[in-house]
Amino acid sequence: MIIEIGHFALVLALVLALAQAILPLVGAQRGIRSWMLLAKPAAIGQFAFLLVAFLALVHAFVVSDFSVVIVYLNSHSSMPLLYKISGTWGNHEGSLLLWVTILAFFGALVAVFGENLPPRLKARTLSVQAMISIAFILFTLFTSNPFARISPAPFEGEELNPLLQDPGLAFHPPMLYIGYVGFSIAFSFAVAALIEGKVDAAWARWVRPWTLLSWTSLTGGIALGAHWAYYELGWGGWWFWDPVENASFMPWLMGTALLHSAIVVEKRDALKAWTLLLAILTFGCSLLGTFLVRSGVITSVHAFAQDPERGVFILAILGVALGGALTLFAWRAPVLKPGGMFAPVSREAALMLNNLFITTLTFVVLLGTLLPLIFDVLGLQDISVGPPYYKWTFIPISLPLILLAAVGPLLGWKRGDLSGALQRLWGAGILGVAGIVVAAWIDFGSEVMAALGIGVGLWLLAGTFVEWAERVRLFRTEFTESWRRMRHLPRAAYGMTLAHAGLAIAIIGMTASAAWKEEVVRQMRPGETIEIGGFTYRLEEVRGVRGPNYIAEQADFTVLKDGEFYTRLYPERRQYMVQPMPTTEAAIESHFFGDLYAVIGESDGAGAWTVRIYEEPLVPWIWTGAIVMVLGGFVSMSDRRYRVGAPSRQPAAQPAKA
Amino acid sequence: MKRKTLRLYLLVISLALLGTATGLVLSAINSDLISYFVSPTQVTKEPVEPGRTVRLGGLVEVDSVGKLDDGATHRFRVTDLSNSVEVLYRGVLPDLFREGQGVVVEGSFNDNGRFVAAEVLAKHDENYLPAEVVKALKESGRWQEGAAATAINGSEGVDP
Amino acid sequence: MHRLFFILPLVVVLVLVAVFWRGLDPARNPASISSALVGKPVPPFVLPGLTPEMPGLGDADLRGQVTVLNFFASWCAPCRAEHPLLKELAAVPEIRLVGITYKDRLADSLRFLAELGDPFAAIGADETGRIGIDFGLTGVPETFVIDRDGIVRYRLAQPIDEARLADEILPLIAELTR
Numbered sequence: 001m002i003i004e005i006g007h008f009a010l011v012l013a014l015v016l017a018l019a020q021a022i023l024p025l026v027g028a029q030r031g032i033r034s035w036m037l038l039a040k041p042a043a044i045g046q047f048a049f050l051l052v053a054f055l056a057l058v059h060a061f062v063v064s065d066f067s068v069v070i071v072y073l074n075s076h077s078s079m080p081l082l083y084k085i086s087g088t089w090g091n092h093e094g095s096l097l098l099w100v101t102i103l104a105f106f107g108a109l110v111a112v113f114g115e116n117l118p119p120r121l122k123a124r125t126l127s128v129q130a131m132i133s134i135a136f137i138l139f140t141l142f143t144s145n146p147f148a149r150i151s152p153a154p155f156e157g158e159e160l161n162p163l164l165q166d167p168g169l170a171f172h173p174p175m176l177y178i179g180y181v182g183f184s185i186a187f188s189f190a191v192a193a194l195i196e197g198k199v200d201a202a203w204a205r206w207v208r209p210w211t212l213l214s215w216t217s218l219t220g221g222i223a224l225g226a227h228w229a230y231y232e233l234g235w236g237g238w239w240f241w242d243p244v245e246n247a248s249f250m251p252w253l254m255g256t257a258l259l260h261s262a263i264v265v266e267k268r269d270a271l272k273a274w275t276l277l278l279a280i281l282t283f284g285c286s287l288l289g290t291f292l293v294r295s296g297v298i299t300s301v302h303a304f305a306q307d308p309e310r311g312v313f314i315l316a317i318l319g320v321a322l323g324g325a326l327t328l329f330a331w332r333a334p335v336l337k338p339g340g341m342f343a344p345v346s347r348e349a350a351l352m353l354n355n356l357f358i359t360t361l362t363f364v365v366l367l368g369t370l371l372p373l374i375f376d377v378l379g380l381q382d383i384s385v386g387p388p389y390y391k392w393t394f395i396p397i398s399l400p401l402i403l404l405a406a407v408g409p410l411l412g413w414k415r416g417d418l419s420g421a422l423q424r425l426w427g428a429g430i431l432g433v434a435g436i437v438v439a440a441w442i443d444f445g446s447e448v449m450a451a452l453g454i455g456v457g458l459w460l461l462a463g464t465f466v467e468w469a470e471r472v473r474l475f476r477t478e479f480t481e482s483w484r485r486m487r488h489l490p491r492a493a494y495g496m497t498l499a500h501a502g503l504a505i506a507i508i509g510m511t512a513s514a515a516w517k518e519e520v521v522r523q524m525r526p527g528e529t530i531e532i533g534g535f536t537y538r539l540e541e542v543r544g545v546r547g548p549n550y551i552a553e554q555a556d557f558t559v560l561k562d563g564e565f566y567t568r569l570y571p572e573r574r575q576y577m578v579q580p581m582p583t584t585e586a587a588i589e590s591h592f593f594g595d596l597y598a599v600i601g602e603s604d605g606a607g608a609w610t611v612r613i614y615e616e617p618l619v620p621w622i623w624t625g626a627i628v629m630v631l632g633g634f635v636s637m638s639d640r641r642y643r644v645g646a647p648s649r650q651p652a653a654q655p656a657k658a
Numbered sequence: 659m660k661r662k663t664l665r666l667y668l669l670v671i672s673l674a675l676l677g678t679a680t681g682l683v684l685s686a687i688n689s690d691l692i693s694y695f696v697s698p699t700q701v702t703k704e705p706v707e708p709g710r711t712v713r714l715g716g717l718v719e720v721d722s723v724g725k726l727d728d729g730a731t732h733r734f735r736v737t738d739l740s741n742s743v744e745v746l747y748r749g750v751l752p753d754l755f756r757e758g759q760g761v762v763v764e765g766s767f768n769d770n771g772r773f774v775a776a777e778v779l780a781k782h783d784e785n786y787l788p789a790e791v792v793k794a795l796k797e798s799g800r801w802q803e804g805a806a807a808t809a810i811n812g813s814e815g816v817d818p
Numbered sequence: 819m820h821r822l823f824f825i826l827p828l829v830v831v832l833v834l835v836a837v838f839w840r841g842l843d844p845a846r847n848p849a850s851i852s853s854a855l856v857g858k859p860v861p862p863f864v865l866p867g868l869t870p871e872m873p874g875l876g877d878a879d880l881r882g883q884v885t886v887l888n889f890f891a892s893w894c895a896p897c898r899a900e901h902p903l904l905k906e907l908a909a910v911p912e913i914r915l916v917g918i919t920y921k922d923r924l925a926d927s928l929r930f931l932a933e934l935g936d937p938f939a940a941i942g943a944d945e946t947g948r949i950g951i952d953f954g955l956t957g958v959p960e961t962f963v964i965d966r967d968g969i970v971r972y973r974l975a976q977p978i979d980e981a982r983l984a985d986e987i988l989p990l991i992a993e994l995t996r
Contacts, residue, residue, distance in 0.1 A: 069899070073895050150895060150898050152933075154898065155933075280827075281827070291838070295842065297838060297842055311838075311842045315835065315839065315842065318838075319831075323828065323831060323832065326831055327828055329828070330825040334820065334824050341661060341664065342664070344664070356671060356675055357675065360675045360676060360679045363676070364679050364682070370837070371692065373838075373841045374837065376841070382694065383694050383695060384695060384713050384764075385693075386692070388686075389691045397678065521749050522730050601750035601751070602750075602751070610730060612750050758947070
C-alpha cells in the first residue's frame with residue numbers, strides 16, 4: 001500500500017511540476033501576478049510529494065518488502081539498517097528518485113528563501129527548474145520505475161553489492177547529487193536572466209550561495225568517493241580517471257570556474273555573458289555525467305547496468321536542456337549591456353584567466369573520457385584512456401593555474417600591480433623553489449612533474465597565507481590592530497583563504513602519493529616480516545571472524561618502527577553470505593607523513609597468504625585538504641551578504657564595495 | 659584600454675590555451691599514452707612490440723591459473739576461444755577473478771614475449787561480461803560457434 | 819562575427835549530442851551482438867539435468883519440433899517476473915518449452931521452480947555459464963525460438979512481456995508450426 005502511495009505521489013509531483021513550469025512563466029510574460037505567485041506553493045508541493053515518494057521507497061527497503069523489484073535486487077533482511085537505507089540509492093532507479101527529490105528540494109529552497117528576489121525572476125527561475133523536474137520525473141516513471149513489483153514476492157533479497165556496504169559510500173551519492181543537482185539552480189537562474197535580458201550584480205549575489213552550496217557538497221562527495229576507493233578496493237589508489245569519476249569531476253571544475261566568474265559579475269559587473277554560459281555549461285556537465293554513468297555509452301567499472309533505451313532518454317533531456325538554453329544564449333546574450341572594463345593585469349583578468357584555464361582542463365578531461373567513444377564512432381581501434389594520458393595533458397595545464405591562484409588575490413580590481421604582487425610573494429617563491437629542489441633531490445629528479453607539483457603546492461599554500469597576512473596587516477602593525485582586522489575580515493575572504501589552502505594541501509598530498517607510493521607483494525606465513533618505508537610488518541596470525549552478514553579471514557600484523565612497537569593492523573578478506581563475492585578491507589594507519597596500508601589476499605592452502613603492503617606518502621593530506629576546502633565553502637556561505645534568506649538590507653541592485 | 663583590444667587579448671589567450679590542450683591530447687594519442695585494446699587472436703597474428711601498453715581481453719582459461727615459484731606472481735591464460743596468451747601478474751587478483759570468467763588485463767609484453775600485466779580488471783557486477791571481452795570473443799569468431807567448452811579447456815593457443 | 823561566438827557553444831553541444839547518438843546505436847551495443855545466431859543452427863551442447871532423475875538437455879532435443887528455449891536463474895529478478903508468461907507458453911500444445919539454468923546453484927534452481935512452478939519439459943543445468951557463451955548470452959533471462967530443423971529463428975535478450983508474447987512470439991510459433 002505504501003508503495004502505491006509513493007508511486008501516486010510521484011505522479012502528483014509531475015502534475016504540480018507541469019503547473020509550476022507553465023503558469024508562472026506565462027504569468028511573468030503577461031504580467032499576471034497571481035500566476036507568478038503560484039510558483040512558490042507549486043515548488044513546495046512538488047518537493048513534498050517527491051519526499052513522500054522517496055520516503056515510501058526508503059520504507060520498503062527498511063522493512064525489506066521484497067515484492068518491490070529493486071528491494072529484492074538490492075537488499076537482504078540480514079543487512080544492517082544503515083545499508084538497508086543506503087540500498088535505496090545503491091541502484092539506478094532509487095538513485096534517480098533521489099536525484100529528482102534533491103532537484104525539487106532546491107526548487108523549494110529557492111521558493112522559500114527567495115523572498116527578496118524580484119517576482120519575475122523568481123517565477124521564471126522556478127519555472128525552468130520545474131521543466132527539468134518534468135523531464136526527470138518522466139524519465140523515472142517511464143524507463144526506471146522504482147516502484148515496480150514482482151509477483152509472487154520472493155522470500156529473501158539478493159543483497160546490496162558488498163562493495164557498496166560501507167559507511168562512506170552510504171553518504172557519497174547524496175552528497176554528490178546535492179552537488180550535481182544544485183547546479184540546476186544556477187542553470188535556471190541563467191535561463192531566467194536570459195529571458196529577462198538582464199544580468200547585474202544582484203543576480204550574481206543570488207546565484208552565488210547556491211553555486212557555493214553545490215560546489216562544497218560536490219567537493220565533499222568526490223573526496224568521499226575517492227576515500228572509499230582508497231580503502232575499499234584495496235589497490236591503494238584513490239583516483240583512477242575512470243569515466244564515472246570524470247563525470248563528477250567535470251561539473252566540479254566548471255562549478256569552480258563559475259564561482260570565480262560570478263565574483264567578477266558581482267563586484268565589477270563584467271564577464272556577464274561568460275558567466276551565464278558557465279552556469280549553463282556547469283549544469284550541462286552534470287547532465288553529461290548522468291548520461292555517461294547511466295547510458296552505458298562508455299564502459300566503466302562503476303557504471304549502472306547498461307540500457308540504451310535509458311541512454312536515449314537522457315540524451316534527449318541533455319539535448320533539449322542544453323540546446324534550448326544555448327539557443328536562448330546565442331539569441332539573447334549579445335544584447336546584454338556590456339559590463340565594466342579592466343586592464344590585462346587586474347583581479348578581473350586573473351579571474352578570467354582562471355576561467356580559461358579551468359575550461360581548458362575540463363575540455364581535456366572531456367576529450368579523455370570521450371576518446372574511446374570517438375575512436376569507436378570513427379571506426380578506429382578500440383582504445384582505453386588511463387592515467388598516463390591525464391598525467392601528460394591535465395597536469396601541465398593545471399600547474400600555471402595553481403601559480404596564478406596565489407597571484408590573483410593580490411591583484412587589485414580594474415588595474416593590478418603585478419610586480420608588487422610578485423614582490424610580496426618572494427617568500428612563497430623561495431619556499432616553492434626549495435620544495436622543487438628537495439623533491440627532485442629525494443627521488444634524484446626521476447619524477448619532474450612530481451617535483452613541480454610539490455613546488456606549486458607549497459607556493460600556493462604560502463601565497464594564500466601571504467594574502468591573508470596582507471589583509472590583516474600581520475606583523476606590519478600592532479597585533480591588536482591585526483586582531484581587529486582578523487575579526488572584521490568578511491567570511492567570504494576567509495572562505496577563499498581556506499579553499500585555496502585546502503587545494504594546496506591536497507595538491508601536495510596527491511602529488512606525493514602518486515609519485516612516491518611504494519608497494520610490496522609477497523607470500524607470507526605467520527611469523528615472517530616485510531620491511532617497507534622504514535617500518536617492519538610482522539604477520540602474527542590469520543584467523544576467521546564473523547560479521548552480521550559475512551565471514552572473513554582477518555590478518556593480524558604487528559608493525560615495528562626502529563625495533564619498537566608502532567601499531568597493529570587487521571586487514572580482512574570478507575566473504576558475504578548471499579552474494580558470492582569476496583571483498584577486501586584494507587587496514588590503514590595514518591600518521592603525519594603518510595599511511596601504512598595492508599591488504600590480505602588469498603591463501604595458498606598451505607599456511608601462507610598473499611599479502612600486499614603499501615607505503616602511501618602524504619595521502620592523509622589529500623583528505624585534510626578536501627576537508628579544509630569544504631570548510632572554506634561553508635565559511636564563505638555563512639557570509640551575511642550571501643546568507644540564504646538573509647534580508648537584503650541594501651537595495652539589491654547596488655553593486656557591492658570592492 | 660579599448661573593449662576591442664581586451665577582447666582580442668582574451669581571444670588570443672583562449673586560442674593559445676586551446677591549441678596547447680589540443681596539441682597535448684594529440685601528442686598523447688601519438689605517443690601511445692592511451693592503450694589499445696587487443697584480443698588474443700590479434701596478438702597471435704601480429705605481435706605487439708615489447709613495452710607498449712595494451713589491454714588484453716578475453717576469458718580466463720579453465721585450469722590455467724597457477725603461480726610461479728616465487729609464490730606471489732600469478733600465471734594464467736587469457737583466451738578468446740581461438741587463441742590464448744599467457745599472462746603474468748604480480749599482485750593480488752581482483753575479488754571477482756575466476757576461471758571461465760571475462761577479464762581485461764592491462765600491461766605489456768616483455769622482451770621474452772611474455773605478457774606482464776600491471777593491472778587486472780574485473781567488473782564489479784559478475785552477471786555481465788565486459789563489452790571488450792564480448793567483442794574479443796566475437797572477433798575471434800567463437801562467439802556463436804560451439805565447442806567452447808573444449809576450447810576453453812584445451813591449450814591450442816601459442817606458447818609465449 | 820561577434821555573434822558567431824555566441825552561437826559557438828550551441829554548435830559544439832550539438833556535435834557532441836550527435837556523437838553520443840551514434841554511440842548509442844544499438845549496432846555497437848554488445849547486448850545486440852549475438853542476434854547473429856538468428857538463422858543459424860543452435861550450437862551443439864549437452865547439459866545434465868538438475869537432479870540425476872530429471873532429464874537433461876542437448877542440442878539434439880531441439881530438433882523435430884518447434885521449441886522455445888529459456889535461459890533463467892534463481893538469482894535473476896526479471897526471470898521471476900516473466901515466469902507466469904512462461905507458464906502460458908507451456909500451455910501452447912504445438913511447442914515444447916525447455917529451459918537452461920545459467921550460472922545457478924542446482925539447489926537454488928530447484929527451490930526457484932518449487933516455489934513458482936516448473937513449466938519446462940526439460941531443463942539443462944549450465945552451472946558455469948559456458949553454454950551461455952555459445953548462445954551469446956548477455957544476461958538472463960533470454961528466450962530463443964527454434965524451428966523443427968534446429969535453426970534459431972528468434973531471440974529475445976530481455977524478459978518476455980505480454981506485448982512481445984502476443985505480437986512476436988505467438989505469431990512466430992503459429993507460423994513455424996503451420
